[in-house]
Amino acid sequence: MSAENRTIRIATRKSALAMWQAEYVKAQLLKHHPQLTVELLPMSTQGDKILDTPLAKIGGKGLFIKELEIAMLEGRADIAVHSMKDVPVMFPEAFGLHAICPRENPFDAFVSNQFETIDALPQGAVVGTSSLRRQSQIRKHRPDLNIRDLRGNVNTRLAKLDKGDYDAIILAAAGLIRLGMEERIVQQLPPDICLPAVGQGAVGIECRNDDAQLIELLAALDDAPTRLRVIAERAMNERLEGGCQVPIGSFATLDDDTLTLTGMVGKPDGTQLLFASATGKAHRGKVLGVEVAEALLEQGAGEILKALYQ
Numbered sequence: 001m002s003a004e005n006r007t008i009r010i011a012t013r014k015s016a017l018a019m020w021q022a023e024y025v026k027a028q029l030l031k032h033h034p035q036l037t038v039e040l041l042p043m044s045t046q047g048d049k050i051l052d053t054p055l056a057k058i059g060g061k062g063l064f065i066k067e068l069e070i071a072m073l074e075g076r077a078d079i080a081v082h083s084m085k086d087v088p089v090m091f092p093e094a095f096g097l098h099a100i101c102p103r104e105n106p107f108d109a110f111v112s113n114q115f116e117t118i119d120a121l122p123q124g125a126v127v128g129t130s131s132l133r134r135q136s137q138i139r140k141h142r143p144d145l146n147i148r149d150l151r152g153n154v155n156t157r158l159a160k161l162d163k164g165d166y167d168a169i170i171l172a173a174a175g176l177i178r179l180g181m182e183e184r185i186v187q188q189l190p191p192d193i194c195l196p197a198v199g200q201g202a203v204g205i206e207c208r209n210d211d212a213q214l215i216e217l218l219a220a221l222d223d224a225p226t227r228l229r230v231i232a233e234r235a236m237n238e239r240l241e242g243g244c245q246v247p248i249g250s251f252a253t254l255d256d257d258t259l260t261l262t263g264m265v266g267k268p269d270g271t272q273l274l275f276a277s278a279t280g281k282a283h284r285g286k287v288l289g290v291e292v293a294e295a296l297l298e299q300g301a302g303e304i305l306k307a308l309y310q
């Protein structure tokens with residue numbers, strides 16, 4: 001089988017956002033390699049089926065990608081497309097992330113039908129998010145708000161807001177933009193209020209490490225600045241062993257060849273938030289990630305994280 005006539009099958013979750021990302025990767029593959037045939041293989045994953053339990057209790061983010069990896073191991077699919085935010089830092093040995101696509105808006109969005117900003121919410125207003133990272137930072141900023149659990153895909157969450165279950169909800173801006181719902185973003189939360197999650201807004205492409213031909217084809221879709229940023233962000237989480245759903249923010253910026261990484265670990269109740277930053281050459285992202293993680297551990301991040309796993 002030559003790269004000339006190869007059919008690339010993309011394993012993807014079935015949510016609207018996952019399908020958008022898979023279609024995006026299909027379009028990019030065909031743009032760079034018009035000779036290919038590209039097909040989508042939509043699948044349900046454990047993470048999609050169990051909707052009533054907080055993710056941290058049922059095994060975390062890996063639940064969303066295991067089925068996709070099995071499809072690749074069994075030869076039913078060639079690549080899997082992921083939101084980098086949902087990809088655990090501990091990666092199975094047989095697979096690699098062989099392209100990281102250009103990053104969309106990495107910040108969190110405040111979405112409300114009544115209020116213009118998070119600061120305009122009245123005391124005791126009900127805000128929906130299931131992310132411990134968002135909860136921790138929003139409680140720190142506005143201890144008076146009432147944070148309530150909110151799960152499901154982007155459309156489900158918006159429907160719950162529109163039904164009046166919440167005064168506001170927090171979602172990733174990237175998901176809303178990709179789904180053509182940018183107008184629902186009322187306020188973009190700046191990183192000093194809500195530091196984004198590792199990899200937020202970036203899409204990664206995974207395939208088997210033994211598929212050299214495919215790895216070469218995927219190189220055309222890789223965006224070096226995004227990859228350098230995400231490598232640094234993930235190195236921080238790896239050092240912190242931020243395995244499942246955790247109150248950790250990790251956000252890198254790139255200015256020419258200079259990378260600045262900021263990390264945050266917070267108590268879910270918002271009573272203690274730790275921050276650290278490091279700056280250096282872009283290719284040293286892994287070292288910077290470890291440096292920021294160790295600065296956070298020195299401040300007591302280990303105790304905050306340990307308390308969550310008990």
Ligand SMILES: NCc1[nH]cc(CCC(=O)O)c1CC(=O)O
Pocket residue numbers: 017083084085086154170171172173174175199200201202203
């Ligand atoms: N946890 C779910 C998830 N995974 C990726 C995105 C979209 C943004 C992205 O690509 O990072 C979302 C939705 C959200 O957090 O609001």
